[in-house]
Amino acid sequence: MTVSRGIEVAIVGAGIIGCALARELASNGATVTVIDRGAPGSGTTAHGEGNVLVSDKGPGPELELARLSRMLWPDTVAAIAEQCGPLTARLVEWEAKGGIVVATTEDGARALGRFSAHQASAGVDTRQLTTDEIRAAEPFLTHDLAAAFHYPEDAQVQPVAAAHALLASAKMFGATVIAGTEVIAGIHRSGTLTGIRTAGGAVYADAVINCAGPWSAQVSQALGAPIAVKPRRGEVMVTTPQPPTVFHKVYDADYVGAVGSGSAELQTSAVVESTHAGPVLIGSSRRQVPLDNDGPHLLSLEQMARKAIRLFPHLADVEIMRTYGGFRPYVDDHLPVIGADPRLPGLWHATGHEGAGIGLCLGTAVLLRSLLLGGPCPVTAEDFRVDRPAIITERIEAAQ
Numbered sequence: 001m002t003v004s005r006g007i008e009v010a011i012v013g014a015g016i017i018g019c020a021l022a023r024e025l026a027s028n029g030a031t032v033t034v035i036d037r038g039a040p041g042s043g044t045t046a047h048g049e050g051n052v053l054v055s056d057k058g059p060g061p062e063l064e065l066a067r068l069s070r071m072l073w074p075d076t077v078a079a080i081a082e083q084c085g086p087l088t089a090r091l092v093e094w095e096a097k098g099g100i101v102v103a104t105t106e107d108g109a110r111a112l113g114r115f116s117a118h119q120a121s122a123g124v125d126t127r128q129l130t131t132d133e134i135r136a137a138e139p140f141l142t143h144d145l146a147a148a149f150h151y152p153e154d155a156q157v158q159p160v161a162a163a164h165a166l167l168a169s170a171k172m173f174g175a176t177v178i179a180g181t182e183v184i185a186g187i188h189r190s191g192t193l194t195g196i197r198t199a200g201g202a203v204y205a206d207a208v209i210n211c212a213g214p215w216s217a218q219v220s221q222a223l224g225a226p227i228a229v230k231p232r233r234g235e236v237m238v239t240t241p242q243p244p245t246v247f248h249k250v251y252d253a254d255y256v257g258a259v260g261s262g263s264a265e266l267q268t269s270a271v272v273e274s275t276h277a278g279p280v281l282i283g284s285s286r287r288q289v290p291l292d293n294d295g296p297h298l299l300s301l302e303q304m305a306r307k308a309i310r311l312f313p314h315l316a317d318v319e320i321m322r323t324y325g326g327f328r329p330y331v332d333d334h335l336p337v338i339g340a341d342p343r344l345p346g347l348w349h350a351t352g353h354e355g356a357g358i359g360l361c362l363g364t365a366v367l368l369r370s371l372l373l374g375g376p377c378p379v380t381a382e383d384f385r386v387d388r389p390a391i392i393t394e395r396i397e398a399a400q
Contacts, residue, residue, distance in 0.1 A: 006030070009372075010196055010203050012183055012219050013211035014040035016159060016361045017350050019166040021211060024365035026173035028373050033203055034167070034175060035196070037182045037215065041163035044213040044357060047326025049236060049273065049281050050159040051249065052359040055099045055151035056256050058115065059122035061383035062335055066356070067123070068379055069363035070153055076166075076362060084168045091161040093276045099154030099249040100129070100138060101256075102145050102311065109147035112253040116149045126151050140245045140314050154249050156273065159358050166361075178203070183212075186223035186347075193223060193346030207372060209348040214291060214327035216337075216351040225344040227337060227391050229352050232330035233293070235285045235300045237308075240321045241278030245314060249273040251284075252311065268300060270307035272315070279321060282308045284355070288330065296323055328354045333390035336360065338367055341386045348372065349386055 009025055011018045014036035026032040034040075052070055057063040073094060081089030101116075103109040116126045129148045134141065137150070167177065178200065187195035187202060195204035212219040214231040254269040271283040285300035301323060309316045331337065331352040341347040350368050353360050363379065370377035386392065 007206040007373075008204065009033070010035060010205035010208045011211055012036075012196065012208065013043075013213055013215075013351075014163070014167065014177065014179065015043050015045040015211065015213050015357065016041065016163040016166065017213070017353065017357050017364055018209075018211035019163045019170065020361035020365040021209060021350055021368060022170035022175045023166045023173065024369045025373065026170045026175040028369055028375070030373065032170060032175040033178065033205070034170070035178045035181055035183065035198060035203060037180070039179055040167055040177065041160040043215075044326055044328055045159045045163050047234070047236070047324055048159050048328075048355060048358060049271070049283055050093075050157045050162070050358055051356075052155040052157060053099065053249075053356070054119075054124050054153045055101055055126070057119075059118055061379070062356070062360070063119070063122060063124070064379045065336075065360050065363040065367070068366065069360050070155065072362040072366070073155065073157075080165050080169050083172050084165065088165050088168055091158065092165050093158040093161065094155065095157070095276070096155045097248050097273075099151040099251070100134075101149050101151065101251060101253055102141070103147045103253045104145060104310070106146050108253050112147055112149060115253075115256065124151070125153050138247060138250060140312055141250065142311055142313055156249060157358060158276070162358070183219050183222055188224065191345065193344050196223065206346070207348055208346060209350055209368070211350045213329045213351060213357070216329055216349070220347075220349070223344070223347055225341050225347055227341075227349060227386065228332070229337065229391075230288060230330045230332075231291050231327040232354060233287055233289050233297075233325060233327050234283065234355060235297060235304070235323060235325035237282040237301060237304060237323045238321050239280040239282070239315070240319045242274070242280055242318060244274065246272055246274040246280055246312065250311060252307065266297070266300060266303075268303040268307060270304070270311050272308050272312055280315070280318070282315070286355075291327060296325055328357075330354045331390050333388070335390075336364065336384050337386055337391055338364055338384035339371055339381050339386055343392075352391075
């Protein structure tokens, strides 16, 4: 399905996926309205670490989308600086710091070596570090390691600032934002979705794009075509400001397994990285719980702290300033949902990125723009299509 330029588009969700999409579509001639139940960037985007990663993805469609996004980030930040001013771009805190993935057991080292080799065969820049190289790269990292691999393409942004910068750029191209407004229902005519009804009134559009993250199932149900996107909650700990002691994104190889797991039970792994302002971020956890289960999980925090201290022993003496947690949009087959909904003309989806939305947002925007408005895209949409078993089921409760 290809739609001509100049169309009116309503984007439901002002997280980083919706903001990136608003910028991409508005800059290519679409009239864009973004609607969000809260403030832009206040949902999933505000509850992550800002990771732009290739290191945690094996060969396949998600890795290709991640590599496209990673390639686009530097030019996008530069374009925002020129369009919106250097301060807006600096607040994004784009940092191509690179990542180091470590294994603490011999079995883990062998598995990590195989995983790295498969990634390298797909074009990822990765190599094993020697003991001396590990010491030079991360002098505070534990000496009790079986292996460490460097991923120079891994990067980081301040997620909320990045979302607002993308949205500021979209506004410069004419996009408008309606915040604090919840979607109530779809507007239909002759079997086609022609707009949405919100608490503030009707918004008409030629295309409605569901970018509602963990709330995508609820939104899709309200619009008339439910999809099975589930909430998966995670927590992050933030230390008090520290002198420089962590110089890359460093995580245990267990993180890759946690990302790819389908278990609903609690899973934790050690993920440690610094920020521009000085605090160190410590993650990560995953567990499937309902959206109304929105409190901290003490066992998650305890396990993350213990695993982080195992990697960086000096963190045992560092104070935790705060913790935060939030929901990520999870799909059973671990792939995002990007494209037109074949059951309801006029409805599109860009959701289901779980914890990888920051790193996948720019590629997702380019891919959906190519589907909606036409134009080239170096990745294909086939594996992200809506009509696949993990997304469309006959069990209505899966979309609630």
